Amino acid sequence: MEIENGMNQQIILKQRPSGTPNTDTFEWTKTPISAVQEGQLLVKTLYLSVDPYMRGRMSDRKSYVPSYELGKPIEGGVVGEVLESQSPDFHKGDFVLGGYGWQTYATVSAKTVRRIDPTLAPLSTALGILGMTGLTAYFGLLDIGRPQAGETVVISGAAGAVGMVVGQIAKIKGAHVVGIAGSTKKIDYLINELGFDSAISYKGDIPLHKALATACPHGVDVYFDNVGGEISDAVLRRLNKGARVPLCGQISSYNLEKPDIGVRPQTFLLINSALMQGFIVSDFAKRFPEGIKELAQWVNSKQLKSQETIIDGFDQTVNAFLGLFTGDNLGKQLVKVADPSHG
Amino acid sequence: MEIENGMNQQIILKQRPSGTPNTDTFEWTKTPISAVQEGQLLVKTLYLSVDPYMRGRMSDRKSYVPSYELGKPIEGGVVGEVLESQSPDFHKGDFVLGGYGWQTYATVSAKTVRRIDPTLAPLSTALGILGMTGLTAYFGLLDIGRPQAGETVVISGAAGAVGMVVGQIAKIKGAHVVGIAGSTKKIDYLINELGFDSAISYKGDIPLHKALATACPHGVDVYFDNVGGEISDAVLRRLNKGARVPLCGQISSYNLEKPDIGVRPQTFLLINSALMQGFIVSDFAKRFPEGIKELAQWVNSKQLKSQETIIDGFDQTVNAFLGLFTGDNLGKQLVKVADPSHG
Numbered sequence: 001m002e003i004e005n006g007m008n009q010q011i012i013l014k015q016r017p018s019g020t021p022n023t024d025t026f027e028w029t030k031t032p033i034s035a036v037q038e039g040q041l042l043v044k045t046l047y048l049s050v051d052p053y054m055r056g057r058m059s060d061r062k063s064y065v066p067s068y069e070l071g072k073p074i075e076g077g078v079v080g081e082v083l084e085s086q087s088p089d090f091h092k093g094d095f096v097l098g099g100y101g102w103q104t105y106a107t108v109s110a111k112t113v114r115r116i117d118p119t120l121a122p123l124s125t126a127l128g129i130l131g132m133t134g135l136t137a138y139f140g141l142l143d144i145g146r147p148q149a150g151e152t153v154v155i156s157g158a159a160g161a162v163g164m165v166v167g168q169i170a171k172i173k174g175a176h177v178v179g180i181a182g183s184t185k186k187i188d189y190l191i192n193e194l195g196f197d198s199a200i201s202y203k204g205d206i207p208l209h210k211a212l213a214t215a216c217p218h219g220v221d222v223y224f225d226n227v228g229g230e231i232s233d234a235v236l237r238r239l240n241k242g243a244r245v246p247l248c249g250q251i252s253s254y255n256l257e258k259p260d261i262g263v264r265p266q267t268f269l270l271i272n273s274a275l276m277q278g279f280i281v282s283d284f285a286k287r288f289p290e291g292i293k294e295l296a297q298w299v300n301s302k303q304l305k306s307q308e309t310i311i312d313g314f315d316q317t318v319n320a321f322l323g324l325f326t327g328d329n330l331g332k333q334l335v336k337v338a339d340p341s342h343g
Numbered sequence: 344m345e346i347e348n349g350m351n352q353q354i355i356l357k358q359r360p361s362g363t364p365n366t367d368t369f370e371w372t373k374t375p376i377s378a379v380q381e382g383q384l385l386v387k388t389l390y391l392s393v394d395p396y397m398r399g400r401m402s403d404r405k406s407y408v409p410s411y412e413l414g415k416p417i418e419g420g421v422v423g424e425v426l427e428s429q430s431p432d433f434h435k436g437d438f439v440l441g442g443y444g445w446q447t448y449a450t451v452s453a454k455t456v457r458r459i460d461p462t463l464a465p466l467s468t469a470l471g472i473l474g475m476t477g478l479t480a481y482f483g484l485l486d487i488g489r490p491q492a493g494e495t496v497v498i499s500g501a502a503g504a505v506g507m508v509v510g511q512i513a514k515i516k517g518a519h520v521v522g523i524a525g526s527t528k529k530i531d532y533l534i535n536e537l538g539f540d541s542a543i544s545y546k547g548d549i550p551l552h553k554a555l556a557t558a559c560p561h562g563v564d565v566y567f568d569n570v571g572g573e574i575s576d577a578v579l580r581r582l583n584k585g586a587r588v589p590l591c592g593q594i595s596s597y598n599l600e601k602p603d604i605g606v607r608p609q610t611f612l613l614i615n616s617a618l619m620q621g622f623i624v625s626d627f628a629k630r631f632p633e634g635i636k637e638l639a640q641w642v643n644s645k646q647l648k649s650q651e652t653i654i655d656g657f658d659q660t661v662n663a664f665l666g667l668f669t670g671d672n673l674g675k676q677l678v679k680v681a682d683p684s685h686g
Binding site: 056225228229232233247248249250253259260261262263264265266267268269270271272273274275276277278279280283 | 399568571572575576590591592593596602603604605606607608609610612613614615616617618619620621622623626
């Protein structure tokens with residue numbers, strides 16, 4: 001893709017969604033590309049990331065991170081190529097990781113991006129297994145979940161980007177790993193491709209609580225929760241003494257307009273001296289280099305597989321985002337916006 | 344009280360309560376006092392403890408500790424006097440802490456009791472501020488809650504035995520301390536006698552969420568929860584980033600026959616990277632000597648006050664226990680069964 005008449009395509013937040021976002025939430029615009037000033041770069045978007053946490057930022061209530069501004073492009077992770085540099089730290093042709101979000105180009109301060117080594121792994125992994133996805137799984141599981149060999153680790157949203165990495169790391173640590181996901185295709189993938197010991201469909205014929213009893217005969221020591229809601233209700237009642245519950249997401253509640261009503265988990269935590277802890281990957285920002293190093297080792301030794309679902313075309317961005325809430329995606333969801341300009 | 348015709352009065356679990364226990368739950372019996380064998384002691388009960396956790400043990404579902412057996416005396420903490428010893432480790436007239444529960448005498452293995460020093464503090468404190476009550480407050484607050492100077496600590500069930508100690512320790516650590524309790528009498532006591540910065544009645548004219556907003560202008564960093572239910576719902580929505588929630592009890596749900604339905608707290612934990620952890624004092628058993636030492640120092644330096652509500656007479660035991668669930672008691676609830684035989 002070349003620069004189309006010098007214009008940058010953007011997807012901006014038009015109105016804050018009430019409930020599930022839809023196409024009225026967003027507006028496509030074209031805007032001239034800003035000139036590159038001292039210290040800035042012009043970056044062409046190659047891949048952009050769509051993630052469940054973005055739903056929270058579309059509301060104006062308190063969430064992990066600040067709300068998106070109305071009328072501005074949706075922010076999020078991007079892999080891009082430097083087309084022009086007015087910074088001594090970058091050159092034309094460099095690949096970078098940025099956070100400027102859903103737009104085809106961006107003129108940004110060189111301080112807001114970091115260089116990616118394209119020889120280490122495919123460029124897209126910087127948005128996935130060697131990026132926030134992998135680091136979220138790594139620190140949430142190992143620092144909060146602390147699985148021991150022989151313990152049982154249950155993962156909800158197991159076929160999501162983070163869940164798949166969590167399960168594989170738990171296997172590396174010697175745990176008995178059980179995933180919960182929403183389709184036969186995902187179940188098969190978790191067991192046959194990623195080596196989960198067991199995987200359960202929450203939409204299956206067998207009630208979830210019965211399927212869990214079979215899959216977790218020794219109870220649950222770690223519950224890595226991406227989902228919340230009734231799936232969690234079923235898992236939490238099986239916690240063992242001293243269990244740990246990293247809360248990574250509550251995708252079932254993001255689109256709720258009222259408080260999330262259901263089974264309060266406090267009793268299960270109390271009777272088991274169990275721990276539940278929310279986190280966001282930035283809590284561990286100082287230790288990212290440690291995490292990236294170990295994740296890359298596991299990727300290179302083939303102990304850790306990366307799964308991406310890549311949709312082609314900037315115009316598919318909103319569809320890819322909305323698909324996160326309907327259970328269709330397998331692994332990290334990315335949009336490919338353009339090919340690199342050079343080899 | 345002398346041994347009445349050699350008979351031991353006991354209160355036994357007659358039937359497991361469904362919902363709130365009542366007088367049908369219990370049966371009074373008299374049984375001959377067993378002869379003292381090698382390694383055993385005959386102990387006369389001076390004080391016995393009634394505690395909310397006992398409700399959990401009356402059910403046969405999984406709880407912190409094993410269920411009580413039907414037809415056996417209700418187990419719990421007791422301060423007694425040794426009337427006869429067949430153990431070299433104890434002598435007639437020694438005072439001991441035991442766990443043999445609701446009976447006027449007991450013949451027990453010397454290994455199941457520990458000696459109390461009557462010169463350190465009044466005998467009854469071994470069941471309270473220098474016993475499980477004080478240790479529960481100490482480890483739950485300091486190990487899980489970890490209050491820092493200037494942080495806001497909110498305590499539910501603040502006028503209960505544990506809550507009063509928690510608030511005082513939080514003040515010693517320099518926190519802004521807010522208690523939630525159920526009557527004007529308790530509110531006054533917390534502020535005027537124990538030095539809480541603020542105390543709120545959950546039965547007051549001002550809705551709890553508004554009263555909390557006023558009392559906690561900088562949000563909540565530590566929520567020490569004895570209560571659960573709607574009181575917790577109101578506190579948890581005010582958690583700060585990185586907040587800690589030690590779960591000590593969920594008295595509002597102990598008498599529920601079905602799962603506790605309400606606002607799931609996961610979203611509040613997630614958006615604040617907050618921690619919620621259940622515990623029972625025995626999780627910290629190896630560190631009891633450390634806790635008792637520091638608590639005794641605070642008691643002796645008058646930084647920590649002990650509040651006990653003592654009802655006189657073994658026949659008041661069930662009434663004292665049932666009163667725990669109606670919000671009447673102030674501090675640790677004990678029953679005085681007998682005076683010591685000597686000085």
